[in-house]
Structures are given as structure tokens and as C-alpha cells.
Amino acid sequence: MMALQAGPLTGRRGRRIVLDSIEIGPLEGGTITSLLGPNGSGKTTLLRALAGLFPVQGPMWLGPHDLGGMRAPERANYCAYMPQTLPPPIHMQALETILVSMRASGAHPDEQAFDTAIDTLERLGIADLSLRFLDELSGGQRQLVGLAQVLARSPALLLLDEPLSALDLRHQFEVMAVLRRETEARGMVTVMVMHDLGMALRRTDSAVMLAEGRVIGAGAVENVVTPTILARAFGIRARVERSAEGDSLVLVDGVSNISEERAAMDNQSDHYRSAPSSS
Template sequence: MLEIESLCVHYGRREVLHRMTLAPMQAGRVTALLGPNGSGKSTFMRGIAGLIRAEGRIRLGGKDLSSLAVGERSRLAAYLPQSLPPTVHLQVIEAVMVARRAGEAVSAECALRDSTDVLEELGIGHLALRYMDELSGGQRQMVGLAQALVRRPAMLLLDEPLSALDLRYQFAVMDVVRRETRKRNIVTLLVVHDLNIALQRADDVVYMRNGRLVAQGSVMGVTTPEVLGDVYGVETRLEVCPRGLPHVLVDGIIGEDA
């Protein structure tokens, strides 16, 4: 499980995350991190991944992450950034194989097999021989996700992995992420802006605003119109469809946001 205590992050002299302490996040469950633009979600993810300096305590499976060497830390945690870095002229399958071999010495044969499997699982096997710099935005995002999954991390940190995806791939990705999280018993934390997909496909939610935790718990346990009003400044109704899935309807905006 992932434990976070008193997490603080500064950019220059400005404190952006204010002593965030969360209940432990259990392995085998998908947690959606939700909050408005600029609330600190990416900062939170980067702090956990060790990409920016963060004060406080972060433990994964009892291990203090700050005590680990950079290489070991990045092997444990696979992080998919919100905006994908520019790509090189590599075939998709090569790019995924490089990711597979980054943290672990495996044979080319094994890397090829695992990479092919993950591309198939994500439904992008047909892209294997295409070049990275000739893909669409959504296709690149899918390959980025394949690179994160193929590394077999103990923790998956996905910052808006659905932002460029069409409706079908959004659900396909959530299903694969859920399946992998359960099968490998890993901790998965992902940022999404689509509240309905989060509520329907995540197990737990963390709501934050202005660099602070607002609520954390199971989807149905903590998602209420009061919390959504507080976090997003919108008036909502929460309904449950005949199949038992939650659905948020937005009726209006509360006040004016500066």
C-alpha cells in the first residue's frame, strides 16, 4: 500500500501542496485523483514519483521512497506525465521494448513477447510497426500507457491518461488498468477530469482543491453534491442508473470563479 504523510511541495517560495496526509491507498485498487485545474494534482503525482522535491513521508509497501536510489524508485513507480515528451524516430514495438528493459535485464525475446502482449491487451497491436513520430495524439498516449504497464511497476501513476482518447479507448484503458491493478496487486493512482468515468470505473477517489485534501474514500462513500460543490463550485445531482452505476448531472455553477 501507499502511505502519504504531510506531503509539501514548493515551487520557488510558493507552497503548492500543503501538508497533505492521506489514508493508506491499498494495492489492488484504482484511485482517481480529482480536482480543478491548478489544484495540484500533477504536482502531487510528480512529488510521489520523485520528479520534484517534496517534503513529508511517502512509503510504498512499508519502504520509504525517499531513501531509495533514483533508479530503484523509478523501477517501483511508473509515471505517465500529463503531456507526453516529444518522441524519437522509433517503432512503437521498439519503444515499448526499451521501456521493458529499462529497469530489468531481460532478454530481447522476453521483452518482445511482453511488449507484444501489452500492445494487444490495449488493443493497439496494429500499431506495433508504426513510427512513434508518425502517430496521432491519442495513439501516442496509448503507447505511453503501454510503456508504463510493460515495466511491471509496484505503483502506477497516470496523469490524465485518457485526455486524448476517444470514448471507446477511454473505457478500454480503464478496464485494462483495473484488470492489471488487480492481477498484479499494485497501487494505481490516476488523474481524470471526466467525473463519470472516474465514478464508474475507479474504486476509490481522492478529491483535492488548492493543494489540500478535501475528501478521500470509496467512490460512493465520499462523492456527494456537497463535496462536488466544495471542490468544483458546481451544483450537481448524483443519480444511480438502473445498472447501479453512479452518474453526476451538473445543474449549474455556484457563484463566479475569479
């Protein structure tokens, strides 16, 4: 199994730094990592950078493979990215969209593609959608088809941007169970943007907490989703407690003094340095 190691990564939009010397990893194969943080913190930008869709300065390695030095077609052999935006509701059957995605990435020979596509739909519990057209499906069903498209490619690195956002509660838990099973069985590195802190605590192995384009916490998820780090990231007063079943829950008691928390975060200069100006 290969591990993902990236950084320090610096990315800009114009003159503004949006990823500030970010380092992640090593993220081991067979594990799920959640990218957490408030809106605008850089989660999707970091995910797109790992997918090669946002330009950054800095190294990215997947095992012995230099992802940063690869062209897009070669990178697609190792990496699959699912954006937050749902697959467009085009008049194409779900099974056909998966086959097209597999052919585009060259993930499987044609003679194996059909069986792999059907098997993936079955693993997600949506084989009954295989001959349905995307423009006939609900948003949640299209989200599941999009997930089938990336899983069918059997990537070594799976990058998912809020894959649970359009799903109802039952499907959220079912999809996380599928991701756990597939990640471990295939030895994938799975990295996903999440907003549900409780789900991250219960269903992911590690986490990276971002705020204003910087990492303010990284490691085992229970060491990242803590009252102190949540206060710094979100400006809230929160507790992490256990349910009757033993699951971790995040309870928010109120809003903290954001200016004080930001000042505390800015004082972490020994770990999170500002990138030099390009001017």
C-alpha cells in the first residue's frame, strides 16, 4: 500500500495566498482522512491541488510516484477526484456514464469494464439505477452514481469533495460503510472534505483542520476535533461527548471570542509560517 505525503504546498489566487505552506501526511493506504474547517478555509482548494486541478508550489508524492511531476493523463492512473457539484442531469444511462469514465481514465480493459461497473453499482446498493437516465434521478441518486464513477476506476488515491452533501441520513451511513470497506480492501488513500464533525469522528481515521488557508490541526481525528481546535477554526465553544452507544458527538454551546482565537492561531508561527510574497 502506498502513502500520500504532500507539502509544504503554497497556492495563490492572484496575489492572495489561499494555501499557506500546508503539509499533510503521511496518509497511509487503507485509511480515510477528513478535511475539516469553516467555509473558505481552503478545503476544496487543497483537494483540487492534490488532484492536479489547482496550481501549487511544493511536492506531492504517492508512494514512489511524484504526483506533482505528472501530466493529467498519467495522474489519472493513480488519482480519482469527485467534485461537490453533482453529475450533470444528462440523458445518459447511469451504467453508461460509469463506462465512459472508466474508458476516459484507461482504468480497465474494455472486456472487464462492464463487469467492474456492474459490481461497483452493486457494492453501492444502486444496481437498480444502472439503466436509469441521469436526468430522471434525484440529486442523491446522481451523487451515488458519481461515487460509482470514481470507485470503478480503482484509484490508489480517492479524493471526494463533500460526497455526503446530497444524501439522506440512511445513505450517508451506507456510503461511509462502503467507503470504509473499499478503502481497506483496495488499500486506497481516501481524502474527503466533510462538514459533519460527528461523522468525521465516527467514520474517519485522521483529520486535517484548516482555517484561513493554514493547517491548525492534523493527526488522529480525535486529536483534531477538540474544543481548543474547534474554537480556533470556527470561533465556537464546543464539547466532544459520547452517546449511549459510545459514538463521539460534537455539542456546540455558543460562539467564542473570534478575535482572541485568531490571535492565538496567528501566534503558532513556529508551525504555520506565511509563504513569501511573489512580488
